[in-house]
Amino acid sequence: MANRMILNETSWFGSGSIKKLPEELKKRGIERVLVVTDAGLVKAKIAAKITSLLVSNRIVYQIFDKVKSNPTIQNVKSAVETASQFRADAIVAVGGGSVIDTAKAVSIICTNLEFSDVRKLEGASKTAKKGLPLFAVTTTSGTAAEVTINYVITDETRQRKFVCIDPHDIPVVAIVDPDLSSKMPAKLCASCGMDALVHAIEGYLTKDAWQMTDMYCLEAIRIISANIKDAVKGKAAAREQMAYGQYIAGMGFSNCGLGLVHAMAHPLSAVFDVPHGEACAILLSPVLKFNAASSGTKYKDIALAMGAKVGAKATAATYRKTCMNAVDKLLKECGIPKKIDSLGDQTIDYDFLAESALKDACIAGNPKEITRKKVIEIYKSILK
Numbered sequence: 001m002a003n004r005m006i007l008n009e010t011s012w013f014g015s016g017s018i019k020k021l022p023e024e025l026k027k028r029g030i031e032r033v034l035v036v037t038d039a040g041l042v043k044a045k046i047a048a049k050i051t052s053l054l055v056s057n058r059i060v061y062q063i064f065d066k067v068k069s070n071p072t073i074q075n076v077k078s079a080v081e082t083a084s085q086f087r088a089d090a091i092v093a094v095g096g097g098s099v100i101d102t103a104k105a106v107s108i109i110c111t112n113l114e115f116s117d118v119r120k121l122e123g124a125s126k127t128a129k130k131g132l133p134l135f136a137v138t139t140t141s142g143t144a145a146e147v148t149i150n151y152v153i154t155d156e157t158r159q160r161k162f163v164c165i166d167p168h169d170i171p172v173v174a175i176v177d178p179d180l181s182s183k184m185p186a187k188l189c190a191s192c193g194m195d196a197l198v199h200a201i202e203g204y205l206t207k208d209a210w211q212m213t214d215m216y217c218l219e220a221i222r223i224i225s226a227n228i229k230d231a232v233k234g235k236a237a238a239r240e241q242m243a244y245g246q247y248i249a250g251m252g253f254s255n256c257g258l259g260l261v262h263a264m265a266h267p268l269s270a271v272f273d274v275p276h277g278e279a280c281a282i283l284l285s286p287v288l289k290f291n292a293a294s295s296g297t298k299y300k301d302i303a304l305a306m307g308a309k310v311g312a313k314a315t316a317a318t319y320r321k322t323c324m325n326a327v328d329k330l331l332k333e334c335g336i337p338k339k340i341d342s343l344g345d346q347t348i349d350y351d352f353l354a355e356s357a358l359k360d361a362c363i364a365g366n367p368k369e370i371t372r373k374k375v376i377e378i379y380k381s382i383l384k
Helices: 016-028 039-043 045-057 073-086 097-111 186-205 210-233 236-253 260-272 277-294 300-304 316-333 351-359 361-364 374-384
Strands: 010-013 032-034 058-065 088-094 134-138 151-155 161-163 172-176
Touching: 010 236, 016 088, 016 134, 016 172, 032 045, 032 073, 032 097, 039 045, 039 097, 045 058, 045 088, 058 073, 058 172, 073 097, 073 151, 088 097, 097 134, 097 151, 097 161, 134 151, 151 260, 161 260, 161 361, 186 210, 186 236, 186 260, 186 277, 186 300, 186 316, 210 236, 210 277, 210 300, 210 316, 260 277, 260 351, 260 361, 260 374, 277 316, 277 374, 300 316, 351 361
Parallel strands: 010 172, 032 058, 032 088, 088 134, 134 172
Antiparallel strands: 151 161
């Protein structure tokens, strides 16, 4: 069986690595840059750290800062228009997954105009050309969007998120500078960090996992489990390790897929605007319980990577329980609730949520087949 790996052309890591951005732009002959970011990063003057480098290196730029936390079709359309009017020859994304996902869609549409309706890009790649050169500067430690071939856009009209998978969208350069994520609020750090852990765990369990993706996913589980608690407390060394751990998770899952957690999390964000990382973290335990019998010995490996003790003669039931207990303990220590209780009096259409989850591109990677009834049961266990 042939297994494919797609990674960035170049990646930079470490404190101050954003200073390498102008060099990477210039050596590719890039002169006009669309900077895609969000209003919060502009207000926090994080985006200014990048634009000041562009100015000092005489690189012309235009800012698009209208990206929402769950980026929409309209976000993409507006950014494409801005890129076209500005005649950008590259995109620099400064932000987390929402920003980088938006930038990926813009990059693809700018060079594949027949896909101006981003909904046509749902699912596996259909494009003929590489996207406009994309340089991703991540400011969070969770999505690993800077190293993946996936992006997720929200269709507000239909209240659904859709996943696009395209090797042509991967950033040519990724910059993981932990200084940019050092000021993340504790709650955001926890939800992003747990999203990264979910990426690693689902990537390890997915149907298409193989030797090389397993290597990345297990190492990511080890790094994230060892550092997330101190990262939430604001410790700089731990936050730096989280920045690397989430990137390594991306190297894995981007090349093998995800599963039920993400398939079920996407509708929650689309319908109720629940932050993606929070949705994934809350869904992780019930989905692990559901998948346990179809996991072989992999729960043992996950438990060991998380630092749990597993006896040499432990039965499958024992090490699976140990794995799930380790996950529950870490969720609790990071302040992740067991239920989503922020919906107020909103009506919950469980049939619509289940239908959306079962149509999600991530569902194909889950190691165990699931019924609509079971999806609804899991949703009911975490909502209200």
